[in-house]
Amino acid sequence: QDIDAGLFINQATATAATADATIVTDLSDHTSVLEDNPTVTILCGTPSIALVKVGSYDDLNGDGDCISAVGDTIAYTFTVTNTGSVTLTNVLVTDPLVTMVGGPIASLAPGATDSTSFTASYSITQQDIDAGQFTNQATATGITPDASSVTDVSGTSIDNDTPTITVICQNDAILLTKVGVFNDVD
Numbered sequence: 001q002d003i004d005a006g007l008f009i010n011q012a013t014a015t016a017a018t019a020d021a022t023i024v025t026d027l028s029d030h031t032s033v034l035e036d037n038p039t040v041t042i043l044c045g046t047p048s049i050a051l052v053k054v055g056s057y058d059d060l061n062g063d064g065d066c067i068s069a070v071g072d073t074i075a076y077t078f079t080v081t082n083t084g085s086v087t088l089t090n091v092l093v094t095d096p097l098v099t100m101v102g103g104p105i106a107s108l109a110p111g112a113t114d115s116t117s118f119t120a121s122y123s124i125t126q127q128d129i130d131a132g133q134f135t136n137q138a139t140a141t142g143i144t145p146d147a148s149s150v151t152d153v154s155g156t157s158i159d160n161d162t163p164t165i166t167v168i169c170q171n172d173a174i175l176l177t178k179v180g181v182f183n184d185v186d
Contacts, residue, residue: 003110004086004087010039011038012028013025045086046086048083048085049080049081049091049142050080050083050158052078052154052158053137054077055165056075057075057166059169065171068129073123074121076120078117078119078120079114080093080114081113082112082142083158088108088142089107091117093140094138098121100119102116124168128168136163
């Protein structure tokens with residue numbers, strides 16, 4: 001809470017008895033013996049967030065043959081980690097190319113990880129099958145205690161921003177049928 005606030009305020013009280021048993025007290029001050037202002041210690045907080053995106057697509061049948069088809073679905077999971085030293089609120093994951101489900105995360109403490117609040121799906125196209133893969137990235141955004149925001153583009157681990165590449169198998173086959181008809185002109 002102190003780090004989230006960015007400071008710690010504290011004040012001490014000194015109490016003593018005089019020679020005639022009178023009790024005297026004074027509140028501490030940070031700069032003067034004549035004032036009673038509390039001591040304010042500034043604490044630095046570093047906001048940081050990391051997003052890992054994983055895509056899964058089962059494009060093979062039980063025999064290991066390719067069965068990719070237009071409209072098949074790639075399923076995505078997202079792991080959001082607060083890699084900073086301040087609590088983040090209203091954490092959102094956005095991805096313009098997929099259908100997102102879940103969130104926002106109300107509060108994510110420093111060091112905390114959430115891998116259940118967000119999922120997504122994407123329906124593959126013929127262009128994706130022709131390319132043999134679908135490449136995509138998402139963005140995580142969290143609000144810091146001072147109401148600014150911190151973001152991260154998804155990666156394959158919390159240490160990078162490498163796009164998620166989901167491989168799509170290609171079944172390169174062609175079929176030609178030739179029919180011959182005998183034409184006897186006799």
